[in-house]
Amino acid sequence: MELENNTFDKSNQYVHSGKEAEPMGLTSRRSFLKTGSWSAIGSVLCVPFVFEKHSPAGLIPVQIDFADEQIGIPEKHPDLIILNDRPINAETPPHLLDDFTTPNDRFFVRNNGIPPEVSEIEANNWTLSIGGEAAKQEKTFSIAELKSAFRTYTYHLTLECGGNGRSEFNPPAKGNQWRTGAVGCAAWTGVRLKDILESVGYTDQAVYVGYYGKDTHISGSDQVVISRGIPMSKALQEETLIAWAMNGEQIPQLNGYPLRLVVGGWPASCSGKWLSRLVIRDKIHDGPKMKGQSYRVPCQPVAPGIKVADKDMCIIESMPVKSLITYPRTGATIRLTQRLPIRGHAWAGDLEVDRMDYSIDFGQTWKECTLSKPINKLAWQHFSATIQFPETGYYEIWARATDRSGRAQPMVIPGWNPRGYLNNACHRIAIKVV
Numbered sequence: 001m002e003l004e005n006n007t008f009d010k011s012n013q014y015v016h017s018g019k020e021a022e023p024m025g026l027t028s029r030r031s032f033l034k035t036g037s038w039s040a041i042g043s044v045l046c047v048p049f050v051f052e053k054h055s056p057a058g059l060i061p062v063q064i065d066f067a068d069e070q071i072g073i074p075e076k077h078p079d080l081i082i083l084n085d086r087p088i089n090a091e092t093p094p095h096l097l098d099d100f101t102t103p104n105d106r107f108f109v110r111n112n113g114i115p116p117e118v119s120e121i122e123a124n125n126w127t128l129s130i131g132g133e134a135a136k137q138e139k140t141f142s143i144a145e146l147k148s149a150f151r152t153y154t155y156h157l158t159l160e161c162g163g164n165g166r167s168e169f170n171p172p173a174k175g176n177q178w179r180t181g182a183v184g185c186a187a188w189t190g191v192r193l194k195d196i197l198e199s200v201g202y203t204d205q206a207v208y209v210g211y212y213g214k215d216t217h218i219s220g221s222d223q224v225v226i227s228r229g230i231p232m233s234k235a236l237q238e239e240t241l242i243a244w245a246m247n248g249e250q251i252p253q254l255n256g257y258p259l260r261l262v263v264g265g266w267p268a269s270c271s272g273k274w275l276s277r278l279v280i281r282d283k284i285h286d287g288p289k290m291k292g293q294s295y296r297v298p299c300q301p302v303a304p305g306i307k308v309a310d311k312d313m314c315i316i317e318s319m320p321v322k323s324l325i326t327y328p329r330t331g332a333t334i335r336l337t338q339r340l341p342i343r344g345h346a347w348a349g350d351l352e353v354d355r356m357d358y359s360i361d362f363g364q365t366w367k368e369c370t371l372s373k374p375i376n377k378l379a380w381q382h383f384s385a386t387i388q389f390p391e392t393g394y395y396e397i398w399a400r401a402t403d404r405s406g407r408a409q410p411m412v413i414p415g416w417n418p419r420g421y422l423n424n425a426c427h428r429i430a431i432k433v434v
């Protein structure tokens, strides 16, 4: 791992050298310089590049050369790492996740298709219909009706993509090569899914609730992009919300404006965006990305690289225990006379994190961190520690969370699985002590 030239000055202030994380998509000048390809230039400029064929080879359009910072995705921090620009998928570098509550512009984006463009007028006319074979009736609500007819709740809920950390699996798994940043914890405001389900009524045959959203398929066909669901027990959990606000503001367009499901602690694919319909099912929901190998892992551990039959794959439910060091940034340099404060977050799906440790000797010894209680169930927790290094040299700080059931994060990559889900290996950062 290459060390960046970051230092702590005398007052122990963190000084950053200016070397930024390298975006992996096509939407930056740097990646253009690397690939020399403008295949995605239209999407970079957001308008057609009219005289592209007259542009001398290798000439970088001024818009991109001098406005690198402005090229990003709407409503999002320019330093999100873009993994794919059609559909848009972008993750948050660890140091941008340092806030207790993830700000809207830093919250990752995982789109399977093309999001609807929803104006304020369309949001005012937005409806949520509820039906399905186990519903006692078909009902439709406007957002205003949801707001006025039901009690409103706000919860901090951790959302992590099932594929977060996929990039480390070997043999590699297809799909977005998420590193550590497909996770965030925001304060979501809305109504309880439970209250809506009870107002509609459901039979004793009800086993699952599935969602449908208004995004469209990348091919332009009217195929449903994704329609996943959750068992009744999770749907009836008090913290499972139908939300219209994120951190007290409108939900960003890319994160599901004007209405989305928020199912904390489970793969974020359960949290349907641009929510327009719910179905109360008398069987496990069978929409796109519920079946086959999607969001499933082998029911029994398998050897890396092996093909697993669909019938031997099980649906992912609660996410595993995990943590992230959000300060300092990897590559920092500190003087031996200084003590290094570290901090970050830890979460464990449906469970609480019980204990947080760090190691500076590659896992031979561990020291306990200070760990906060979650602000509410299914919210991430915060940890901190202060490290005194014994001598100069290269160190790695490893962070390891342990959940209520006694399960701890693995130090190496956990069980390989065909789609590269659930990598909850310890987060590591590099520190140079001089």
Ligand SMILES: Nc1nc2c(c(=O)[nH]1)N[C@H]1C(S)=C(S)[C@@H](COP(=O)(O)O)O[C@H]1N2
Residues within 6 Å of the ligand: 107, 108, 109, 110, 111, 112, 113, 159, 160, 161, 162, 212, 213, 214, 215, 225, 226, 254, 255, 256, 267, 268, 269, 270, 271, 272, 273, 274
């Ligand atoms: N309608 C719809 N809902 C969706 C998706 C989608 O593509 N379309 N992606 C899912 C997946 S796989 C994830 S990880 C989360 C990501 O939520 P975010 O983009 O707000 O971070 O949304 C989920 N809900």
Ligand SMILES: [Mo]
Residues within 6 Å of the ligand: 110, 160, 161, 162, 163, 268, 269
């Ligand atoms: Mo996801």
